[in-house]
Amino acid sequence: MEEDYIKLVFGLKLKQQRLKKELSLFGLSKLTGLSKSYLNEIEKGKKYPKTDKIALLAEKLEVPYDSMVSLKLDKNLAPVGELLQSKILKELPLELFGVKESDLIDIVANAPTKVNAFISTIIEIAKHYNFGRESFYLASVRSFQEANNNFFPDLEKAVIDFAKGYHIDLKNSVSSKELEEILIEEYGYTINNEDLRKHQELDNLRSVFIPKTKTLLIAGHIDEAQRSFIYAKEIGYNFLKITERLYTFTWIKFENFDQVLNNFYASYFAGALLIPRKLLKTHIDRFLGKPKFDKTFLTGIKNNYNASPESLYQRLTNILPNDYLLENLFFLRFSHKEDSDRFDITKELHLTHQHSPHGNEIDEKYCRRWVSIRVLQEISKSKVDHHMDVQISHYPSDGLSYLIMASATKDPFKDGEYRSVSLGLLINDQLRKKVKFLDDPKLKTIDVGVTCERCNIENCEVRQRPPKILSKLEKNRKTAQVVNSLYEKFG
Structure with a gap:
């Protein structure tokens, strides 16, 4: 170079x-x-x-x-x-x-x-927009996912090959005990469940891997689903023969782009191993084929899969576009602190175009009519472990409607904080062919905007700020009309 x-x-x-x-x-x-x-x-x-x-x-x-x-x-x-x-x-x-x-x-x-x-x-x-190297790398990986419809056949095949080689039954969700045994016996890992919890500064980390001794330090406050994901991800790094990798989860620093990309590969492998494709498709078929919307498909997640709600929603973004041709979808993750009025998008994926809603860096207020935000408001009041809801969001500004499913949970690493994950599916002819419950009268259709500053919904009961962006555009439009009339009069 x-x-x-x-x-x-x-x-x-x-x-x-x-x-x-x-x-x-x-x-x-x-x-x-x-x-x-x-x-x-x-x-x-x-x-x-x-x-x-x-x-x-x-x-x-x-x-x-x-x-x-x-x-x-x-x-x-x-x-x-x-x-x-x-x-x-x-x-x-x-x-x-x-x-x-x-x-x-x-x-x-x-x-x-x-x-x-x-x-x-x-x-x-x-x-x-305070767009640093981290944001650039993550945007690059996201663009790579979107370009491939977030489906990677080589990684799907790698999971199947791994399951055959280690006698993993993909008809059921694998347990952390099975994965831990493979890490120890096959890859020489030492699992340490004690030392990470001794350091208060590391409360936000789930795991730390020490490559020299192959020691995997696990946080004490993780649940079975989180532990299984950590183990599956470590197996992904090893089975895919990835050496350029990140050593903390969640990651706190990186040296190059390959580490960020390989982190995605290992995470994809983990999701595909914990939520097997064939097993998930049997549940999706039943879910989409019901005439009424069934909340138990998502609220009963722990009964079917050893995975978190976020992992399931992420996995749906792999399967729905490829196996059901539902490519017009988006995934969002929000964070929210108790007793605050702030809601932030911390992860997003848009497979075909920049669907509404999408993240912004200009301190505008997201529409409070979104189900993604409503589930966060409700869980912070009820203090339950998991809250799920669904709605049809209609955007009057562009005439598009989305079927939105959202789940909110406590943030396991931050007291008083919550996160929600949402899956949005564009309502079109393809979706109507696949989803039988779209006409369920219990599904509420709600007019929504993107941000309050850009929303033209009148008399909105949850508006946080006036529509100043629209007001400015309207003022400019009227100014242009007057200028055009002057051209006509004196031209």
């Missing part, structure tokens, strides 16, 4: 000086006696000229030799240089998205000024 960077920097400088002289490649060729194709390859960063050629170019372009060979870029090209030297380009597996590094280099070399403006724009947006 360093050699490529040196070539590209020289090429960018050469092109910049050529354009300053208002020379075409043909013109520079005539001026220097160097072939047009050779100069073109230099400017694209594919070749680096010898010393005598650099001296010739510097002389004809009237630029100091030292300036031409220096790696220092002027202010117009500095952001491009920062991008090319950044770890993001080195760490991001571009091949996942069908992009070659050479393609990016060609783009930069062909239009450095425009690329610079684009990069500067991205940087400004990132600063404005």
Whole structure:
């Protein structure tokens, strides 16, 4: 990469000086006696000229030799240089998205000024929304999931292969005891259930893995479903032969993008192992085929699967698009602190487009008519362990409706805090063919907005803020109408 960077920097400088002289490649060729194709390859960063050629170019372009060979870029090209030297380009597996590094280099070399403006724009947006490296990596993984409809056949097959090799019965949800035995006997793990609970600073962690001794430290306050997921994820790392990985769960730091991506792979493996595809499909078939909505499909989750509500909802985002062709769906996770009026989206996935609702970073108030928020409000008052609800959310602004299922639970790692997970399915002809209970009269249809500031629902009893964004747009519309009438009158 360093050699490529040196070539590209020289090429960018050469092109910049050529354009300053208002020379075409043909013109520079005539001026220097160097072939047009050779100069073109230099400017694209594919070749680096010898010393005598650099001296010739510097002389004809009237630029100091030292300036031409220096790696220092002027202010117009500095952001491009920062991008090319950044770890993001080195760490991001571009091949996942069908992009070659050479393609990016060609783009930069062909239009450095425009690329610079684009990069500067991205940087400004990132600063404005506090969009750091962590957010960038997570957004990249999310885009990768969405591009594949969140279904990965190789990982599904790996789970089946693992189950065959270790005599795991995928007709039932596997227990933590079975998984612990495999970790110890097959992979040489030592399970430590004591030391993590001694450190108050680590209360938010579920597990820590020490690779040197293969010691897995487990938090004392986790339940059976959480323990099983931790074990299944560790097995995923080992069975998939992943070495570049994260060592804490939840993770607190990462070194590169591969660790974040591999964390997703291991988590997918764990979800597929704990919630077997064939078993889940038998329950989905019964659930979707009932004429009335059955809450027990979700509230009775612990009876069917050794998994949390979040794992089940996540698993549904794998199965529904692939096996039932229900691709227009989204997944959301909210967090909420008791006695506060704040609700934050902490995880989201949109398979076909940016469905409403979606996360925002501009401190607007999410619509309080969402079932995702209502279940959090209700569980914080009732103090129950699990609260589930369903509704049809209709967005008058775009005319779309979604079947939304939401479950709320206590946050096991933070006192007085709760989280909800929601699955939204766009109501269209495909959904109506698959879901028999859509006409259940007990399913309430509720008009909703995205945020209060952008909502045009009148006399909303739960509105948190006035619709100032809509008011501004309406004012601009009326202003435009008056201006148009003036054009007509005096034009």
